[in-house]
Amino acid sequence: QVQLQESGPGLVKPAQTLSLTCTVSGGSFSSGSYFLSWIRQSAGKGPEWIGHIYSSGTTNYNPSLKSRVTISADTSMSQLSLRLNSVTAADTAVYYCATYFDILSYFDYWGQGVLVTVSS
């Protein structure tokens, strides 16, 4: 079955760059109909969509983060990356990768999430 696994540092210093990777297995997402997404959730709040990438390489970002975020993926869409620059304490959150099924418009598969804390 489809599995997503996030990985990366759990602690990032203010003003530095947060970098995370998501490994996708058990499915084929390189042939269209799916976006690979990053979503984050701060403690006690609703999830926040960060952005996504399509198999063509097209990306779409949340305007609130667009100036600081880069999402990329390998050509097989089995490795997804997130870079968030100039982080502050407000970027402390659990970061999830998820698949977005374009035809029916929902997030169906999610990783377990990784907690990233921004602190000196």
Place this chain on the structure above:
Amino acid sequence: DIQMTQSPPSLSASVGDRVTITCRASQSIDTYLNWYQQKPGKAPKLLIHAASSRLSGVPSRFSGGGSGTGFTLAISSLQPEDFATYYCQQSYIPPFTFGQGTHLEIK
């Protein structure tokens, strides 16, 4: 951005009760509305998409309705495993946005 507002923020209920959660969008989103269930330490899990379509395997006690700007999620007879936080999410237009959640707890 489309703002999603859920009510109530929290809800206390007993096993066997029927509960209803409301979600309102700041503009019309047709039926591009999904509902997720989240348990502590876990990722959100899709329950209902397109406002009223239950995902395969989701118990029939969960039902969704609405269109435009007003939506509901109803649970007809609460089971112990249903106590969790529920989120609505609009997929009408990016940025995709979620509600702030409704925490359903045991009375």
